[in-house]
Amino acid sequence: MSDATFEITCPCCDNKMTVDAGDGTILLEERPKKPGRGWDEVVQAGADKQAAAERQFQQNMERERNADDILEKKFREALKRAEQTEGPPPRIFDLD
Numbered sequence: 001m002s003d004a005t006f007e008i009t010c011p012c013c014d015n016k017m018t019v020d021a022g023d024g025t026i027l028l029e030e031r032p033k034k035p036g037r038g039w040d041e042v043v044q045a046g047a048d049k050q051a052a053a054e055r056q057f058q059q060n061m062e063r064e065r066n067a068d069d070i071l072e073k074k075f076r077e078a079l080k081r082a083e084q085t086e087g088p089p090p091r092i093f094d095l096d
Helices: 040-085
Strands: 003-008 016-020 026-030
Touching: none
Parallel strands: none
Antiparallel strands: 003 016, 016 026
């Protein structure tokens, strides 16, 4: 057996591996540490998420406030269309 080794760096995760040239076993693996986020960044991310949730809530509340008006307009239009048509509405048994 030979004492020859070589280093390989993974292109996707940047792990550095020392491999035995003779049988291909991995002798040493070094994983780079990923930079962590600081406390201020985490607090700001939480505040941003809370602000986005509040905006979404306000949009939904506004839509619900207007829902009655929209349904009333749709009902008036359907009533107007029903008054303009002549004869009774079609029966579901006639559709076959």
